[in-house]
Amino acid sequence: MLQLTPLQIVGGRTLQGEFAVQPSKNAALPIIVASLLTREPVRLHGIPRLSDIYTILDIVAHLGTRHAWEGPNTLVLHTPDILNTVTPYALVSKMRGSFIVMGALLSRAGEATVSMPGGCAFGHRPVDQHVKAFRAFGVDLNEEGGNFEARRVAPLSGRYLFEMLTVGATQNAILAAVLGTGKVVLENASIDTDVIDMIGFLNSLGANIQGAGTHTIVVTGVSALRGGEYTVIPDRIEAGTMMIAAAATRSHLTLTGVRPDHLRALSMKLTEMGVRIMEQGNTLSVDATAGLLLPTDIVTGSFPGFPTDIQPQMSALLATVPGTSVVTDGVYTDRLTHVMELSRMGADIRVAGHVQTIQGAALHGAPVKAADIRAGAALVVAALAAEGQTTIDGMVYINRGYERLAERLRSIGANAFQPEPMLASAMD
Numbered sequence: 001m002l003q004l005t006p007l008q009i010v011g012g013r014t015l016q017g018e019f020a021v022q023p024s025k026n027a028a029l030p031i032i033v034a035s036l037l038t039r040e041p042v043r044l045h046g047i048p049r050l051s052d053i054y055t056i057l058d059i060v061a062h063l064g065t066r067h068a069w070e071g072p073n074t075l076v077l078h079t080p081d082i083l084n085t086v087t088p089y090a091l092v093s094k095m096r097g098s099f100i101v102m103g104a105l106l107s108r109a110g111e112a113t114v115s116m117p118g119g120c121a122f123g124h125r126p127v128d129q130h131v132k133a134f135r136a137f138g139v140d141l142n143e144e145g146g147n148f149e150a151r152r153v154a155p156l157s158g159r160y161l162f163e164m165l166t167v168g169a170t171q172n173a174i175l176a177a178v179l180g181t182g183k184v185v186l187e188n189a190s191i192d193t194d195v196i197d198m199i200g201f202l203n204s205l206g207a208n209i210q211g212a213g214t215h216t217i218v219v220t221g222v223s224a225l226r227g228g229e230y231t232v233i234p235d236r237i238e239a240g241t242m243m244i245a246a247a248a249t250r251s252h253l254t255l256t257g258v259r260p261d262h263l264r265a266l267s268m269k270l271t272e273m274g275v276r277i278m279e280q281g282n283t284l285s286v287d288a289t290a291g292l293l294l295p296t297d298i299v300t301g302s303f304p305g306f307p308t309d310i311q312p313q314m315s316a317l318l319a320t321v322p323g324t325s326v327v328t329d330g331v332y333t334d335r336l337t338h339v340m341e342l343s344r345m346g347a348d349i350r351v352a353g354h355v356q357t358i359q360g361a362a363l364h365g366a367p368v369k370a371a372d373i374r375a376g377a378a379l380v381v382a383a384l385a386a387e388g389q390t391t392i393d394g395m396v397y398i399n400r401g402y403e404r405l406a407e408r409l410r411s412i413g414a415n416a417f418q419p420e421p422m423l424a425s426a427m428d
């Protein structure tokens with residue numbers, strides 16, 4: 001078995017030059033699942049080479065998809081027939097986002113059995129909205145032995161008003177209704193970029209989904225989708241992580257291949273703190289060299305609000321900014337695994353409920369461990385800003401979301417190094 005080695009960062013250096021942002025993991029995952037809806041080949045550009053992508057490819061392979069990479073980030077997917085409508089626990093439990101295969105299987109095969117996704121490092125993440133939406137559309141859905149068994153007994157039709165904005169349940173409900181003769185209306189639907197991108201992909205194959213980017217989405221079933229070619233949007237969470245890293249190291253960094261309009265909530269906050277943000281086409285510059293940064297307060301929310309997926313990284317930045325900042329995660333009540341690890345590096349963060357009160361301080365290097373993907377990214381941000389060496393364990397989580405991180409950090413001046421992985425048996 002491959003043993004992932006820790007990432008070693010010697011901090012306190014400024015970052016400089018250009019950082020090419022990877023394509024979006026969280027947009028690519030549902031688009032790969034959505035490719036199950038056509039029996040024709042699809043060619044996807046902008047697929048990041050990440051462990052989450054390999055996991056979803058294992059899942060769709062189990063369901064009948066063949067895939068081939070064409071160059072670094074282009075993937076050809078082909079599902080002539082669905083070979084399986086059961087997605088076992090061993091596969092689903094690896095990645096919570098895979099629950100949306102239920103909608104895709106319902107559409108293409110009329111039935112699906114999918115394991116209940118587990119919790120994750122930052123708390124309980126229910127799927128009640130997925131289930132309620134399916135039932136509202138007439139799907140026969142039962143839960144047995146930790147599995148959800150769903151069957152289309154008539155064309156999907158009806159309306160569902162989501163009780164909160166949810167990316168995954170909006171995507172799942174859309175996928176379920178794309179093929180067939182019914183029509184569904186989703187109210188209070190998510191307007192997240194990853195929902196809009198999945199709809200853009202499906203409509204490019206001939207789906208009839210109206211209302212992308214608004215809170216009311218109407219899906220009218222069609223008999224079949226054709227094949228096609230699509231380019232996935234840039235990763236706004238990776239871009240946000242690097243904007244924060246630039247601010248934390250008081251650097252001037254240019255990000256290329258970004259969608260500045262997807263990053264407005266963060267750009268506004270950084271500007272408020274005294275960072276200069278300049279946007280030009282698909283390029284965004286972050287200049288934090290001008291002087292002292294100011295503390296601020298953050299409340300995360302659904303897009304276009306401040307993303308929860310950069311809350312831990314922002315907390316790491318605020319831990320370096322003199323004064324008091326307050327960070328409230330309005331999406332998850334327990335996304336806090338970064339706090340203890342940051343405190344090993346000298347961060348002063350008090351937690352009450354899901355609110356962090358942060359007093360800025362100088363950080364120092366320390367051995368730390370990531371317990372989830374963005375907590376890991378927060379530790380990278382802190383390590384880049386800290387004096388001395390930080391050793392970050394738990395790279396399995398960071399690798400879920402960040403491609404070749406050490407190498408790409410070095411390209412912008414960081415002292416970051418991850419030794420080659422070793423075979424576990426060779427280490428015993």
Ligand SMILES: CC(=O)N[C@H]1[C@@H](OP(=O)(O)OP(=O)(O)OC[C@H]2O[C@@H](n3ccc(=O)[nH]c3=O)[C@H](O)[C@@H]2O)O[C@H](CO)[C@@H](O)[C@@H]1O
Pocket residue numbers: 026027029096097124125126127128129130131164165166167168169194302308309331332
């Ligand atoms: C693979 C992927 O793209 N993951 C992202 C996706 O996750 P995911 O799609 O799982 O997140 P949701 O948007 O569904 O969750 C938003 C909130 O709604 C709650 N909820 C959701 C569904 C449900 O049935 N019941 C319920 O209570 C969740 O617990 C959470 O508090 O959006 C999240 C919110 O931007 C991000 O943090 C994740 O990185």
Ligand SMILES: C=C(OP(=O)(O)O)C(=O)O
Pocket residue numbers: 026095096097120309373374401
């Ligand atoms: C939390 C994330 O992913 P997931 O929803 O797959 O856990 C993330 O990308 O930050």
